[in-house]
Amino acid sequence: MDPIVIRLNQAKRRKGMTLSQLAQSSGLSAGTVNKIMSGELKSIKPEKLEKLARALDVSVEWLMQPVEIEEDVHFSGLVKMACITPDIRVGDIGSNVTETARLLAAADRRGVRIAVLPELCITGYTCGDLFFQDTLRNGAIAGLRTLCERTEELDILYAVGLPLCAEGKLYNVAAVVHKGRVLGFVPKQNLPNYNEFMEKRYFCAYSGENILVEFYDQKVPFGNKLLFADTQHPEVSFSVELCEDIWVARSPSISHSAAGANAILNLSASNETIVKADYRKKMVEIQSAKCGVIYAYCSAGMSESTSATVYSAHNMICENGECIAESEPFGEGLAECCADFDFIQNERARLTGNSTVSDYTIVHFALTYGKAERVYDPMPFVPTKSERARVCERALDILAYGLVKRIEHIHAKRLVIGISGGSDSTLALLVCVRALKKACRPTSDILGVTMPCFGTGKRTLHNSVALCEALGTELRTIDISAAVTQHLKDIGHPLDVTDVTYENAQARERTQVLMDIANAVGGLVIGTGDMSEAALGWSTFNGDQMSMYSVISSVPKTLVKTLLCYCRDNAGANVALANTLTDIIDTPVSPELLPPDSKGNISQITEESVGPYELHDYFLFMMVRKGFTPYKVLQLACLSFEGKYSPETIRHWLEFFIRRFFSQQFKRSCTPDSVRLGSVDLSKYSLRMPSDACPDLWLASLAPRN
Numbered sequence: 001m002d003p004i005v006i007r008l009n010q011a012k013r014r015k016g017m018t019l020s021q022l023a024q025s026s027g028l029s030a031g032t033v034n035k036i037m038s039g040e041l042k043s044i045k046p047e048k049l050e051k052l053a054r055a056l057d058v059s060v061e062w063l064m065q066p067v068e069i070e071e072d073v074h075f076s077g078l079v080k081m082a083c084i085t086p087d088i089r090v091g092d093i094g095s096n097v098t099e100t101a102r103l104l105a106a107a108d109r110r111g112v113r114i115a116v117l118p119e120l121c122i123t124g125y126t127c128g129d130l131f132f133q134d135t136l137r138n139g140a141i142a143g144l145r146t147l148c149e150r151t152e153e154l155d156i157l158y159a160v161g162l163p164l165c166a167e168g169k170l171y172n173v174a175a176v177v178h179k180g181r182v183l184g185f186v187p188k189q190n191l192p193n194y195n196e197f198m199e200k201r202y203f204c205a206y207s208g209e210n211i212l213v214e215f216y217d218q219k220v221p222f223g224n225k226l227l228f229a230d231t232q233h234p235e236v237s238f239s240v241e242l243c244e245d246i247w248v249a250r251s252p253s254i255s256h257s258a259a260g261a262n263a264i265l266n267l268s269a270s271n272e273t274i275v276k277a278d279y280r281k282k283m284v285e286i287q288s289a290k291c292g293v294i295y296a297y298c299s300a301g302m303s304e305s306t307s308a309t310v311y312s313a314h315n316m317i318c319e320n321g322e323c324i325a326e327s328e329p330f331g332e333g334l335a336e337c338c339a340d341f342d343f344i345q346n347e348r349a350r351l352t353g354n355s356t357v358s359d360y361t362i363v364h365f366a367l368t369y370g371k372a373e374r375v376y377d378p379m380p381f382v383p384t385k386s387e388r389a390r391v392c393e394r395a396l397d398i399l400a401y402g403l404v405k406r407i408e409h410i411h412a413k414r415l416v417i418g419i420s421g422g423s424d425s426t427l428a429l430l431v432c433v434r435a436l437k438k439a440c441r442p443t444s445d446i447l448g449v450t451m452p453c454f455g456t457g458k459r460t461l462h463n464s465v466a467l468c469e470a471l472g473t474e475l476r477t478i479d480i481s482a483a484v485t486q487h488l489k490d491i492g493h494p495l496d497v498t499d500v501t502y503e504n505a506q507a508r509e510r511t512q513v514l515m516d517i518a519n520a521v522g523g524l525v526i527g528t529g530d531m532s533e534a535a536l537g538w539s540t541f542n543g544d545q546m547s548m549y550s551v552i553s554s555v556p557k558t559l560v561k562t563l564l565c566y567c568r569d570n571a572g573a574n575v576a577l578a579n580t581l582t583d584i585i586d587t588p589v590s591p592e593l594l595p596p597d598s599k600g601n602i603s604q605i606t607e608e609s610v611g612p613y614e615l616h617d618y619f620l621f622m623m624v625r626k627g628f629t630p631y632k633v634l635q636l637a638c639l640s641f642e643g644k645y646s647p648e649t650i651r652h653w654l655e656f657f658i659r660r661f662f663s664q665q666f667k668r669s670c671t672p673d674s675v676r677l678g679s680v681d682l683s684k685y686s687l688r689m690p691s692d693a694c695p696d697l698w699l700a701s702l703a704p705r706n
Contacts, residue, residue: 004049007063008037011056019152019180026055031217034181075369076632077342079236081263082112083298083315083325085333090124090305091136093143097122100160101150108154112336113367115158116265116298119188119243120172122147122162125269126305131170131202137163144175144182145216152180155368157228159186159240161267166213166222169204174240174267176228178365183228184221185213188242189252196271196309199244210361224252227259227360230367235345238263238294239360243270246287246297257291259360262344264293269300271309277329281316289321292348294339301333320347338374346627372632378640379614380621381556381678392566395559395677396434399551402675403435406524406549413522418514418544419448419468419475420592421460423560424552425528426467426584430567431551432526433471446473447521451480451513453506455592455604463584470577476517480509503593507543514547524548527672532557532613534671534682535620536657537664538606547672554677556620557613561585589613610660611653615645619657624687625680630658631701655702662695 012022019037023030028051036044036052046060053060084107086099100117107115119125122143123136130136140162147160157178164173164185171187187206191199210223230236239256246253246266253264264287270280280297288295294317301313313333317325325337383391407415415432419425432446450464468475484505485495493501518525527547529539531554539545552560568581589606607613618640622633637650668682669691676686 003065004063005037007058007065008052008056011058012037017056020149022052022055026051028052029217030180034179034218037179075233076372076628076635077233077235077345078338078340078372078374079114079367079369080110080112080336080373081114081116081294081296081317081325081339082107082110082334082336083116083296083317083327085118085298085301085313085315085327086121087301087303087333088121088124089303090126091130092124093122093136093139096124097143097147097150101147104151104154104156104158107336108156110336111370111373112156113369114238114263114265114296115156116267116296117158117160118298118300119161119174119267119269120163121267121300122160124304125161125300125311126307128305129202131163137165137170140164141215144177148177148180148182151177155179157183157365157367159265159267161242163203164213166211170202171206172199172203172242173222174242174265176226176240176363178367182215182218182220183363183365184223184226184361185215186224186226186240186242187222188245189224190244190248192244192247197244221361221363223361225255225259225360226363227256227261228363228365229260231364232366233341233369235262235341236367237261237341238265240265240267242266243268243299246283251287253287253291253293253295255357257293257348258357260356262293262341262348263339264288264291264295266295266297268297269304269311270314272312272314272329277312277314280314281323281326284316285318285321285323288318292320292344292351294319294341294344296335296339298335302330320344338372340374340626342628342632343626350627372635372639374636375639376622376636378618378644379558380625381559381617381680382562388562388566392563395555395563396431396567398675398677399431399555400434400438403431403526403549403551404439406673407435407439410524412524413445414518414524415446415526416514416518416521416523417446417448417526418510418528419450419464420528421450421463421467421584422587422592423564423584423589424530424533426463426581427530427555427560427563427567428526428528428552429467429471429473430564433473443472444474446471447517447523448473448475449478449514449517450475451478451510453480453484453509453593454502455506455590455594455596457590457592457596459583459587460592463580463587466576466580467584470574470580478513480506480513484509498594503591504540504543506593507540507591511543511546518548526551527553527674529553530555530557530560531680531682532616532620534668535664536610536616536660537667538610538660539667541667545667545671550672550674553671553674553683554681556617556680557589558617559678611656612645615641615650615653616657619654620661621680623661624682629701630654630698634702651702655699658695658698658702662693662698665689665693666691 023033084103088096122140159174159176174186176183191205193200210225212219213222228238239261241252284297296317298315300311304311312329314329315327315335317335325335327335433443448468514525525548527550564585568578571578590604594604622628638647
């Protein structure tokens with residue numbers, strides 16, 4: 001923003017003047033003052049600037065001084081948006097403006113920065129032939145002006161509907177307003193003229209080029225190709241369409257998104273029928289996903305005329321296909337949430353195949369934003385309770401069918417898998433069982449191998465045996481202690497030095513045993529590593545990092561537990577399986593490479609070394625899937641895990657995660673084949689990352705800020 005504008009607004013705030021008072025004091029028109037204060041200085045004569053300076057008790061020289069613009073360290077692309085349906089009186093413009101201004105003021109106090117109101121809500125959508133009356137049309141224009149005046153001190157940008165004449169024709173338009181100034185008029189392109197709708201009786205469809213129209217002493221952009229963008233934060237950009245525009249085959253929002261709009265505001269008056277709400281929601285979700293945008297849909301409410309139909313104030317805000325706020329039909333008519341423009345910008349950058357258009361007029365505005373308020377799910381990989389059964393069943397099928405194809409392709413006689421008694425190898429074994437059932441083969445074609453060594457505990461060894469018995473798979477026990485001892489002697493490593501060499505020798509011996517057994521039985525070695533371990537590189541290179549096919553490498557640790565719980569709960573009459581799975585789920589995660597304590601208990605707890613996996617899964621999702629900066633991830637994590645982890649703890653493990661994620665890429669670069677399960681995948685086919693990339697830039701973003 002121009003330094004002159006910044007200083008003018010500083011002086012205005014210091015004087016406590018409204019725009020109307022400033023116009024009166026300076027002798028300038030309200031439109032001219034609006035232009036200057038919002039940054040339109042090109043056509044402003046010096047004497048007008050002098051009049052403003054005198055009215056504000058400052059000098060023109062002071063206005064010309066450079067301004068150091070402070071970085072908005074709190075802004076992370078999160079913008080509080082709202083779809084607001086006012087309680088209107090059909091044709092009573094004064095009442096409608098008063099109610100709308102009241103709701104906008106309340107929204108501004110709640111921190112809402114972008115608001116959407118229904119189609120034609122200044123007059124009411126259901127005015128019918130009253131739209132032919134000058135009284136109603138002129139009243140709507142005057143009503144908009146009054147609404148601008150009543151909201152000029154609010155830091156909220158909003159889109160409101162009204163009828164507007166331009167070039168001798170009547171249009172159904174959305175007026176985009178900020179700080180008492182109309183930024184643009186967007187006319188409706190597609191007019192419904194079927195069933196109960198007869199908009200062509202009153203309005204003209206508009207599909208021409210952008211023009212300028214007079215609104216009192218303003219010249220306002222008018223057209224369908226308007227892109228509204230924040231001057232300081234260009235990722236906060238949006239365009240507008242109206243109701244029927246989304247119902248047609250080629251919606252304007254397709255072009256809007258191609259022009260760079262990260263959000264679409266839809267002012268609607270969609271009536272209610274028995275099944276329409278579900279259809280409407282699906283349509284908005286799909287349009288949001290298809291265009292890769294935030295889609296804010298605001299509809300007329302129950303106060304519209306019921307002469308022929310009923311309106312229900314069904315409002316919603318969808319983000320890239322996910323509904324993040326909704327006002328249920330016949331509810332309060334308010335859908336409000338923090339929408340993530342940063343995520344949308346990242347998503348749009350990732351989808352490089354999107355088409356582009358460039359013939360749009362860009363209209364700038366400047367909003368102020370507060371701290372991040374949105375609380376993301378602390379378990380982003382774990383489905384909600386209502387979706388859990390369906391998602392878990394689908395996930396297990398995806399993993400199993402991937403394995404079926406590989407078995408059939410290489411004509412594997414058996415599946416060879418290391419069974420540790422831990423959660424990962426258990427899930428991998430359950431996937432193997434499911435895959436063989438789908439391939440119409442017996443579970444006896446699975447050869448489980450448990451390989452106790454220096455750190456193996458009694459509990460996990462017992463569960464390894466119990467699990468295979470419950471599933472009807474063969475289990476072979478091979479104690480590798482002597483082999484590892486001999487190997488350590490061969491390389492001159494003291495047996496009492498329990499360092500990384502001591503640990504990795506065990507992991508690599510296990511892999512060698514599995515590979516050689518597979519050769520002997522014509523088998524396929526199944527990997528048991530998960531995605532969280534891959535992200536941190538928490539595996540032994542050419543040890544448990546290697547296999548012939550990795551069935552759960554796309555499953556994060558938090559989802560592993562969820563899938564095991566689902567399998568336990570659906571074990572049916574197999575009580576032994578359910579009991580064993582319960583104990584495995586309750587067993588602490590451990591590689592069991594260090595000797596147990598004197599009572600035979602596990603002495604090496606993974607999360608004591610690498611931190612909580614729920615934090616790492618959160619970091620992984622936010623950085624890889626969402627593309628967020630570490631600073632933003634830290635902000636959001638402090639909200640998501642408030643009361644469970646301190647900000648200092650979260651920062652510590654986030655820094656740990658970043659360092660490990662970068663330094664351990666070399667292990668992910670050469671991992672075995674596996675199937676992609678969800679929206680995050682670290683396989684060499686999905687994540688193309690240099691093995692020697694530098695993390696310094698990411699770590700620097702975590703530096704303390706004043």
